[in-house]
Amino acid sequence: MRGIQVNQYVKGPKELQVTELPDPVPRPDQYLIEVHAAATNFFDILQIQGKYQNQPPFPWVAGAEFSGVVLAVPSASSAANPPRFPVGSRVFGASQGAYATRVCVAEPELLAVPAGWSFADAAGLFVTAPTSYGALALRARLRAGEWVLVHAAAGGVGLAAVQVAKALGATVIATAGTPRKLEVARAFGADHVVDYGDPAWPERVRALTPGGRGVDVVYDPVGLVDRSTKCVAWNGRILVVGFAAGSIEKVAMNKVLLKNISIVGIHWGAYARFERETIPVVWEGIGQLIAQGKFRGTVFTDREFVGLESVADALLALGGRETWGKVVVKIPQSGESRL
Structure with a gap:
């Protein structure tokens, strides 16, 4: 796969580089997702500088929020415990490593892309x-x-x-x-x-x-x-x-x-630690608003960011307070022309 791997802390987004990396290997409880869009967050900027509260051990792939397509379901799945999202499902969520063409994520951190929503819109919804x-x-x-x-x-x-x-x-x-x-x-x-x-x-x-x-x-x-x-x-x-x-x-x-x-x-x-039972209640409420047409995606549209190479520019724009809404990077897969 291609991704933005952090081998040492950097001074800023401009130092980030896209490289060829081995495909991630999911744990038994994880899905393998083909990433079609990744959202930027202020904590991404802090994390690559070593200033965030959650710093993974080196090396690690940057990014957290994403949307994409399920490539493989958890190996721990069974007839008695089937996966919630079969192969081919359009999903969004959050997991370390979103600035890549593939990412591994556990089921609690995944949701189905709302009907009629693009990958770009869904990528910035989870947080x-x-x-x-x-x-x-x-x-x-x-x-x-x-x-x-x-x-x-x-x-x-x-x-x-x-x-x-x-x-x-x-x-x-x-x-x-x-x-x-x-x-x-x-x-x-x-x-x-x-x-x-x-x-x-x-x-x-x-x-x-x-x-x-x-x-x-x-x-x-x-x-x-x-x-x-x-x-x-x-x-x-x-x-x-x-x-x-x-x-x-x-x-x-x-x-x-x-x-x-x-x-x-x-x-x-x-809430995932102290009040997990409230999480589905909140998402049910959000889902109802979306179904009623009362909540729509908030993707920044004054400028477009396409491809992993544009992640640095997207983070710089976000950090410079030049943007509004969610700054999302589209990540075309397999010759895609649109998301």
């Missing part, structure tokens, strides 16, 4: 959709008629959150940092958009809500909790999704007390 659905539907218990503020709304999890919030009946205020990203957030359903480069954004957000009372729920993957307390309503909930701004902030807790605010964390990746 963003359940994070946002789990945050809003389960952790915040969002109700129809409530107001939601989504920060970094043009990002991968942000666009997912905008769509989930709208599907659940909320009015959505989206923040982003450029006119193009604000435009994208509105195109995916945001009712109002606010540039969070404006120092007065909390006041602008609050002014949009009925009677200036503030929003009921804040979805924050950036690290804007403290300032968001200025525009959250009484009994409001603030979802801590991540710290894309680069630092873990400190919050003035008196504000939390005075407004009866709930600050709620969401660590989707930890």
Whole structure:
């Protein structure tokens, strides 16, 4: 196969190289997948630099999110324990080694590509959709008629959150940092958009809500909790999704007390360890939204990335905050002309 193998940590994506590698050998519980598209994530950039919390032993193939076709089912399968996905199934998921033409993955990390979805759309679904659905539907218990503020709304999890919030009946205020990203957030359903480069954004957000009372729920993957307390309503909930701004902030807790605010964390990746029974519930909810036409793929379309050789450029664009949605690299197989 061809892939991007990391033999030593690099300074950045430009140092990554595509090479010929031996085909991966699946464990008895793993499928062998032919990769047709791979999604990029910020943690991919950290991992190749040796800065991520999960660092595999050298050598390892970079990348995590992918979509593709099942080439072989687990050897441990049997008539009594048949594989969920037969050979030829269109699937998406996450496993170390997605920046390659083939990858091995266990069944719990695989799902069927939704009907009518392209490989490119499905490649970026596995991380963003359940994070946002789990945050809003389960952790915040969002109700129809409530107001939601989504920060970094043009990002991968942000666009997912905008769509989930709208599907659940909320009015959505989206923040982003450029006119193009604000435009994208509105195109995916945001009712109002606010540039969070404006120092007065909390006041602008609050002014949009009925009677200036503030929003009921804040979805924050950036690290804007403290300032968001200025525009959250009484009994409001603030979802801590991540710290894309680069630092873990400190919050003035008196504000939390005075407004009866709930600050709620969401660590989707930890559900597999602590609350595995919730995972199918979340995916069932997402599946229903997709079937109803209320959730669509969020692939960045302002620029196209095709072939493993373009992974470095895709990661650089992602890291440079030049993109919106999910940056996906298409990986043509066997002379394919389209995905």
